[in-house]
Amino acid sequence: MRIVIADDHAVVRSGFSMIINYQEDMEVVSTAADGMEAYQEVAKHHPDIILLDLSMPPGESGLIATGKIHDDFPETKILILTMHDDDEYLFHVLRNGASGYVLKNAPDEELISAIRIVYQDGTYIEPKMASSLVKELVKQEGEFEQSDPLQALTKRELEILPLVAKGYGNKEIANMLYVSVKTVEAHKAKIMEKLNLNSKPELVEYALKKKLLDF
Incomplete structure (x- = not known):
């Protein structure tokens, strides 16, 4: 699995790169510091998955980049990686093409599991937020x-x-x-x-x- 990591903190990019590269079937091919750079790196490398942070000031945010990347590179799965456990963020990124949503403070094994699920065409929702998603969708029934x-x-x-x-x-x-x-x-x-x-x-x-x- 070829992966790009987009986060405005260098230490976060480095830490997640180490976790992912430790897996025998995963490789971080590039990193980015904001949404615009994330888009450029996806265009350059055509990765299987991009881990995309939602909030990346002062550059383009992950909220905007999600829609652009999904529209122009649908073959690249988008896994949102964020500290925001907010329902509105979750609904927005799913509506705009993200395939998963995992919190940054989740255990390492949860991140790796989320990557594998998304890679296999699945959808991963952070367990604590899954019930909120279901309630919102059922309410619209x-x-x-x-x-x-x-x-x-x-x-x-x-x-x-x-x-x-x-x-x-x-x-x-x-x-x-x-x-x-x-x-x-x-x-x-x-x-x-x-x-x-x-x-x-x-x-x-x-x-x-x-x-x-x-x-």
């Missing part, structure tokens, strides 16, 4: 409309949707349903198109609204 696009999904797509929302990777889903990885990828693309969704967080929100996680 609405009734099915007659023209609900969910009705346009095939049986197979209805099987795959909740598995994707739960964080399973393409290979895991393929093994569960006894189909090829390419078949899963094709169904996922169709699901996103039919439901008019643009990102993984939107898919998770949709699945929660429709109570599909126990499907």
